[in-house]
Structure formats: C-alpha cells, structure tokens
Amino acid sequence: MMNPVIRGLIIYLFLMLVFRLSGKRTLAQTTPFELVLLLIISEVTQQALVGEDYSITTSLILITTLIGVDLLVSMIKQRWKGFEEVTEGSPLIVAADGKLLQNRAGKSRVSEEDVLEAARNLHGLERMDQIKYAVLELDGSISIIPKESAA
Amino acid sequence: MPSGIGDGVASKLMQMLKHLCDMARNNQSLERVRHDLQLEENLEQHKKGWMIQKIGWAILYIGLILAVAGIFGTGPVSYKTQVQNGNTIEYERFLRYEAETDMTFRLKDVTDSITLEIPQQYLQYVDVQSITPLPDRNRTINGVTTYFFHAGGTADIHCLLMAKKPGSITTTIKVNATPFTIAHQIYP
Numbered sequence: 001m002m003n004p005v006i007r008g009l010i011i012y013l014f015l016m017l018v019f020r021l022s023g024k025r026t027l028a029q030t031t032p033f034e035l036v037l038l039l040i041i042s043e044v045t046q047q048a049l050v051g052e053d054y055s056i057t058t059s060l061i062l063i064t065t066l067i068g069v070d071l072l073v074s075m076i077k078q079r080w081k082g083f084e085e086v087t088e089g090s091p092l093i094v095a096a097d098g099k100l101l102q103n104r105a106g107k108s109r110v111s112e113e114d115v116l117e118a119a120r121n122l123h124g125l126e127r128m129d130q131i132k133y134a135v136l137e138l139d140g141s142i143s144i145i146p147k148e149s150a151a
Numbered sequence: 152m153p154s155g156i157g158d159g160v161a162s163k164l165m166q167m168l169k170h171l172c173d174m175a176r177n178n179q180s181l182e183r184v185r186h187d188l189q190l191e192e193n194l195e196q197h198k199k200g201w202m203i204q205k206i207g208w209a210i211l212y213i214g215l216i217l218a219v220a221g222i223f224g225t226g227p228v229s230y231k232t233q234v235q236n237g238n239t240i241e242y243e244r245f246l247r248y249e250a251e252t253d254m255t256f257r258l259k260d261v262t263d264s265i266t267l268e269i270p271q272q273y274l275q276y277v278d279v280q281s282i283t284p285l286p287d288r289n290r291t292i293n294g295v296t297t298y299f300f301h302a303g304g305t306a307d308i309h310c311l312l313m314a315k316k317p318g319s320i321t322t323t324i325k326v327n328a329t330p331f332t333i334a335h336q337i338y339p
Contacts, residue, residue: 002248002317002339021207051249089200090193093184101182107201133188145188 004049004058008065011049016073020087024140025109088138095134098127098147108136118142221245223338224252233331240324240331246314247338251280256308256326265300267308268325276320276337280311 019026049062077084094105100112115134119125123146133145181194221229224245233240239257246252258265267286269279271294286298300308308326317339323332 017207018211021204021211023204085193085196090196091190092192092197093186093188093190096182096184096186101184103181107181107197133186135188135190 004053004061005065007049007051008062009069011045012066012069015045016087020089023109024089024136024138025114026140091138092136093133094136094142095128095131098129098131100128100134110136110142115142115144119144119146223247224250231333233333235329235331238326238329240326240333242333242335244334245336245338246277246312248314248317251311251313254310254312256310258302258306258308258326261302261304261306261327263301263303265302265306265308265327266325267298267300269296269298270294270322270324271296273320273322273324276314276316276318276335278313278315280313283309283311 092104094101094110095115119131122144125146130147131144132147135143137143220226224243224247229243229245231242231244237259242254243252286300289298314337317337319336321334323330
C-alpha cells in the first residue's frame with residue numbers, strides 16, 4: 001500500500017490543481033446540489049486517502065500531512081506573491097458604474113444575475129445602476145460597492 | 152489499440168488543444184477600469200490564468216474520455232481476449248490498485264483434466280481471490296503454482312483477481328500447456 005504521506009500529498013495537490021483550473025466560481029455558491037457535490041467529493045477523497053487502513057496512526061499521519069502541506073503552501077504564498085497569484089489568482093472588477101463589464105464577467109463566468117443577487121443580498125440594492133463596483137473576490141464571492149446615492 | 156487509430160486520436164486531441172489555445176488567446180481585450188479601490192488587478196495574470204484554465208479543462212476532458220475508453224481499467228481498451236489452440240483467455244490489461252477484476256479461461260475439447268499454471272512472480276502483483284470451479288488440488292514447484300481441475304468437453308474457469316501492487320507485470324500463464332502471455336499495468 002502506498003505511503004500515507006505520499007497519498008496525502010498527491011490528493012492535496014490534485015484537489016488544488018482541479019479547483020484552480022475549474023475557476024473561482026465553481027462551488028463558490030453552495031446551492032443544495034453543489035453541497036451534495038462537495039459531500040460526494042469529500043467521500044471519494046476520504047476513500048482514496050484511507051483505503052482499507054482505518055488505523056489511528058494512518059489518520060494522524062494524514063491529518064499531519066494535509067495540515068503540514070497547507071502550512072507550507074501558505075508560507076510560500078506569503079514569501080512569493082507570484083505563487084499566491086498563480087494558486088489563488090487576484091480580485092477582478094466585473095461591474096463598474098452600474099454596468100456589467102461583459103468580457104471580464106464572461107471570462108470569469110459571472111452573469112448580471114449573479115451581480116444583482118449579491119447586490120440584493122449584501123446591500124438590498126434593486127438595480128444595476130445603483131452599483132459602483134462589483135468585485136469577484138479570491139474565494140469566488142462577489143462583493144458590491146454601492147454608489148453613494150444608493151447607500 | 153492499433154497504433155494507426157492511436158495516432159489519429161492523438162492528432163485529433165492535439166488539434167483540439169491547439170484550437171482551445173487559439174480560442175483562449177483570441178478575444179482577450181478586457182475593459183480597462185479606472186477605479187479608486189485599493190486592490191491590485193493583475194489583468195495579465197488573469198489572461199494567462201484563463202488560457203491555462205481552458206487548456207486544463209481540455210486535459211480534464213481528455214482524461215475523462217480516456218477513462219471512459221478504459222485506459223485506467225474497466226473499458227473497451229482495457230478488455231483483452233487471446234485465442235490459442237481453440238482455448239481463450241479474457242482479462243483486463245489495465246488494473247487499479249486493490250480493485251477486483253475477472254480473468255476467464257474458456258477451454259474446448261477437454262479430455263479429462265485441466266491444469267492452470269500461474270507463475271508466483273505474477274502472484275506478487277495480483278492476488279487470486281477465488282477460482283470457480285474450485286480446483287481439486289494445487290501445488291507450487293519452481294516458482295509456479297499449478298491448479299488441477301477435473302473437467303471434460305467445454306469448460307470455463309473464472310478467476311477473481313485483485314491487484315495488490317502497482318506497476319507493470321508481464322507473465323505467461325499456461326492452461327493445459329497452452330501458453331498465454333498477458334500484461335497488466337496496475338495503477339496506484
């Protein structure tokens with residue numbers, strides 16, 4: 001059986017790669033279906049990590065591996081900004097001055113509906129023209145800065 | 152898979168990748184925004200990211216197509232059949248660690264008995280979980296385990312196997328002295 005540390009490393013790196021490739025908007029909103037999808041992914045991951053070995057030792061090794069790699073990745077991100085941009089990207093303005101920036105939003109898979117939903121949820125705004133900026137954040141959420149007249 | 156078909160598929164996949172790269176490269180004019188927010192928008196990084204994402208999606212889907220085809224086991228590319236002297240072996244070329252698979256021997260014109268010879272080197276990679284019908288007896292001599300069966304006419308022997316060690320293994324299994332050379336690629 002493969003060493004648990006190596007299994008943990010492979011799973012961590014693969015998940016990081018797949019989630020980065022799938023884009024910020026993937027699984028950013030937890031609709032009921034996406035919640036179920038996340039649960040299925042975690043179940044599949046758990047089986048690949050543990051296999052038939054349910055010993056406490058393996059669990060401790062795997063937890064230490066995952067936390068250790070995550071710590072290492074966060075330290076590298078802190079030290080090299082470029083690495084952070086590669087692994088997490090950077091925020092992106094998707095709407096400005098009441099208008100959706102079509103190319104930016106399209107490429108990030110953000111629709112006008114997504115922006116309006118965030119505007120309603122966060123600030124109780126009613127229309128696009130009340131939005132000064134909408135920013136797609138690193139975690140895939142959309143933050144809204146309302147126009148002063150609408151605030 | 153015949154190499155001609157393999158080359159065709161590979162060239163089609165390369166064309167698809169090239170097309171996706173071109174698509175990602177084109178139409179990259181992003182709206183410039185003069186803003187007073189304290190945030191660093193690295194547009195060049197975003198453009199590169201979107202391009203890499205598209206290539207990544209293509210690779211993911213290619214991986215999925217290959218998985219459906221059976222390149223990682225359980226699919227048409229993986230299933231193999233060999234026929235020698237009227238005897239047949241059906242097995243899977245690609246296996247996954249700790250996953251079960253079937254290997255079936257179909258024998259014709261059996262007079263009285265069947266001997267199935269499996270090298271122990273093979274058994275280091277693959278565990279024989281069960282054999283149906285059960286052999287009358289077995290013995291191991293000079294690194295070869297031989298199973299003996301009473302049979303007549305047409306007979307099938309089903310072996311339920313489980314891959315227990317990742318790697319590549321090529322071996323020769325003999326059934327009533329008919330040699331079948333089989334190869335497995337066992338994924339971790």
